[in-house]
Amino acid sequence: MKSILLAAGLASFATLSNAQDCASTLSANYTAPILADGYRATLIANQLETPRSLKFDSAGHLLMLQRSYGIVSFTLTGTAPCLTVSSTKDILANTSVNHGLELSRDGRTLYASDPNGVYAWNYDAERQELTSDARRVVTTGSTADGHDTRTLLMSRQVDNMLLVHWGSQGxxxxxxxxxxxxISSIKAFNVSDPSVSYDYASEGILMGWGLRNSVGFGENPVTGGIFSVENNVDELKREGRDIHKNNPAEELNFHGYLNGTEYANQGANFGYPSCFPAWDASSVxxxxxxxxxxxxxxxxxxxxxxxxxxxxxxxxxxLSFAAHMAPLDIKFNTEATVAWVTFHGSWNRDDPQGYKLSAIPFDNSTGLPLAAPDSNAGYVDIMxxxxxxxCPDGCFRPVSLAWNSEGMLFMTSDSTGELYLISxxxxxxxNDAPPPTLTNGGESPPTSPSEPSSTPGAASVGYVPDSWFVGLVFLVISYIL
Structure with a gap:
């Protein structure tokens, strides 16, 4: 693993005057990010090897899957935001695991994935050690030259139910x-019996298909509803016209429940590879x-x-997101009033898009976003x-999110090899903060998952930018540094 600078890093980019006196030796090697009013970002570690997924174990260690390296445990000390990585320990040296990382509800089984499937190990959190050899839990088969991440989510409402996504080839x-x-589906598997190994294609509970590349999963902690964020197609044409700049939309999809609540569209077709949602409808x-x-x-x-x-x-x-923003993770707060989403950023758009952390205000009584499905402003940019x-070379590219037991949110940036604390x-x-506000409040949400509303959403993104003065300070400091 690349060397890690083991020191607390302060990066209060939103309001420099509020910076605490942290002992700081860490700094980003790109222009400081913009934070929405009332938020801050602290750089906790850098020089990491392509950090992807995060999980906190039952002893409070932060487990991180680093692509092309393996899984590493971080011990954090200090008081937020002045946290220090006091030590690291290699948990798994395996260059094939590339994204998926999970723990059982009791914290004693660790799951990780590679392009061919899902594997499990017995895990001792106190010792930060795997105590068994790997056993194959699910076999997917690889998608050569295709989407090779097998995202994992262990339900916190239903014991031993593990969600897995298998993306498209091409x-x-x-x-x-x-x-x-x-292919291009999400399924759930009961992993209570360690002797059972599943064939993905023929077994498991189907949550949805026609899903090209749903890299991020989230479970609503109040209702138990399962959501995913979908990375849609590139180079889209219709009737011979290139419409790929602003279409199709990236997606927030709802898949029903694992807790027995009925939902008519559970296991249904979400359209790919024939049907796609519009972002800029006027250009279709x-x-x-x-x-x-x-x-x-x-x-x-x-x-x-x-x-x-x-x-x-x-x-x-x-809910829809702008084309090509590449959402990679979604995490709810415990009250289910906010879902946090990372946007990794576009690669084939002349004007880059995404490269940010955003928040989606939710109605915790319905379990759905506050904004209507046809809104184009249902989320708030935070970082x-x-x-x-x-971008992409000179900016952070967020990937995964994880809550610790104290309600603090951590985020990886794989391209820059960084770990951030967002507070x-x-x-x-x-986790305890009030949800951000959509500027116009969004449209009234439906009472249950449904077709898009017949009334276009009129809400605008409730992003509160820093003042021109703070922006000028950023530029001056960036120039000096």
């Missing part, structure tokens, strides 16, 4: 048209009245694939890069 994968292949040719979040067809329309079938026969997102023209300016644990 941008448009015709194999995903056949539900029986297992041949579809009058199309709204953000509504599904439309691509290719030659016929009796089996057309706009009507896409609209009526597939499940639209509960973002100042100059997207410097409020007054250091209130983020």
């Amino acid at each position: 941008n448009i994968d015709p194999q995903a048209l056949n539900r029986s292949t297992g 040719p041949g579809y009058d009245g199309l709204k953000t979040g509504q599904q439309f067809a691509i290719g030659d329309q016929n009796d089996t694939v057309n706009d009507n079938i896409c609209r009526e026969g597939t499940v639209p997102p509960q 973002s890069n100042q100059d997207l023209s410097e 409020t300016s007054d250091n209130t644990p983020l």
Whole structure:
């Protein structure tokens, strides 16, 4: 593993005057990020080896899966935001594990994934050690030249239910048209019996299919509802016209429950590779009245694939995000009033987009976003890069999120090899902070997951930028440093 600077890092970019006197030796090698008013970001560690997923174990150690290296345990000391990495320990030296990381509810079993499936080990949190050899839990089969992350989520409401996603092979994968292949789907597996190993394609509980690359999962802690964030296709055309700059939308999808609550669309088709939700509906040719979040067809329309079938026969997102922002993780606070989402950022858009941490205000009585499904302003930017023209090489690219037992939120940036602590300016644990506000309050949410509202959302993003003066200070400091 690359060397890690073991010192507390202070990076209160939103309000420099509020910086505490942390012993700081860490600093980002790119322009300081912008924080929404009332929030701060503290750099805890850097020089990490492509940090991806995070989990806190039962002894309070932070486990981090580092792609092309393995799994490392971090011991953190100090008082937030002035935390120090006092020690690290290699848990698993394995270059094939690349993203998925989970722990059982009792903390005694560790799960990780590679392109071929999911594996489990007995784990001792106090000793920070694996105490068994690996056993295969689920076999997916690889998708050569395709999406190779097998995202994992262990339900906190239903014992031993492990969610797994198998993404597409390539941008448009015709194999995903056949539900029986297992490709581009999310399934749940009962992992209570360590002797059982599942075949992904033929076994498990189907939560949804027609899902190209759903890298992030989240479970609503109040209702038990399962959500995912979907990375949609690139280079999209319709009727011979290139519409990929602002279409299709990235997606927040709802998949139902594992706790027995009924939901009609559980296990349903979400559209890929034939149907996609609009972000900029005005640039989609041949579809009058199309709204953000509504599904439309691509290719030659016929009796089996057309706009009507896409609209009526597939499940639209509960909320849409701008095209190509690449959402990679979603985590709820305990009251289910906010879902935090990382946007890794675009790669094939002339004007880069994403590269930020955002928050989605939720209604904890319905378990759904406050904004209507056809809103294009249902989320609030919390931490973002100042100059997207410097991305991807000159900015942070957030990946995964994790809460510790004290309600503090940690975030990885893989491209910069960093670990951040995200908190409020007054250091209130983020889990306990009130949700950010959509500027116009969003549209009234539906009472249950449904088709997009017939009324376009009018809310604008409730991002509160720093003042021009603070922005000028950022530029001066960046120049001096």
